[in-house]
Amino acid sequence: MPGFAEFALAGAPVAGGALLGLAAGNFKGPDVRGSIKADMELLAALPPEQVERRAALQRSIDMRIDDIVAAVEKNREIRQLAASYSGNWRDVVVFVCAVLFTIVWWNVSHDRTNWTVVFIVLIALSVMVGIYAARGIFRALATFRHGRRRR
Known part of the structure; x- marks a missing residue:
């Protein structure tokens, strides 16, 4: 069982990526x-x-x-x-890739210090992308059904 310090050190790459994303989103140009x-x-x-x-x-x-x-x-x-973006096939491909990468990561040695942190992030990413892909699929189906009723 890894200690708290190892767990924190293992999460550093994930936290660094999150901080970089936050910093990029908060960038302000000149006044x-x-x-x-x-x-x-x-x-x-x-x-x-x-x-x-x-x-x-x-x-x-x-x-x-x-x-x-x-x-x-x-x-x-x-x-x-x-x-106006309502999703397309790329959302489904990203979801499948996230799930496949999660499966691949499951087969990586569990002794790595960052295994748990990355696995949790991959699960969260798969869920978020899955929700987004499902939303696009449901919109496409609704549009398809709506179009068929007109005929």
């Missing part, structure tokens, strides 16, 4: 709106006789505003695409 506001204050502070500088700064501000508008439109398109 573009704040820099535009600062540039507009700078533009207001520039004397009117510095025409070239004022024009260059105004072009820079306009380009960043255009970039923000384009990014918002692109994000809206991506959200609509993600919301």
Whole structure:
């Protein structure tokens, strides 16, 4: 029976992967709106006789505003695409692969320090992917049955 320290050390790769996923999800880019506001204050502070500088700064501000508008439109398109996704055959393939890898891991030597942690993660992954795949299959069947009733 492994000790608590061995169990914690065995879970380090899994915990590291989870932390990396969390960090990637929480990444924040630069504050573009704040820099535009600062540039507009700078533009207001520039004397009117510095025409070239004022024009260059105004072009820079306009380009960043255009970039923000384009990014918002692109994000809206991506959200609509993600919301309309109803699953397909790849979900079932990922589920089968997760189950098969869990079976393979079961046959790995149980004396490894990270065996239990990885096995628990694989079971959880198989359940989550299975639920997602089942949702897609049920939606496909509902769509198929709905289409057959129309005929």
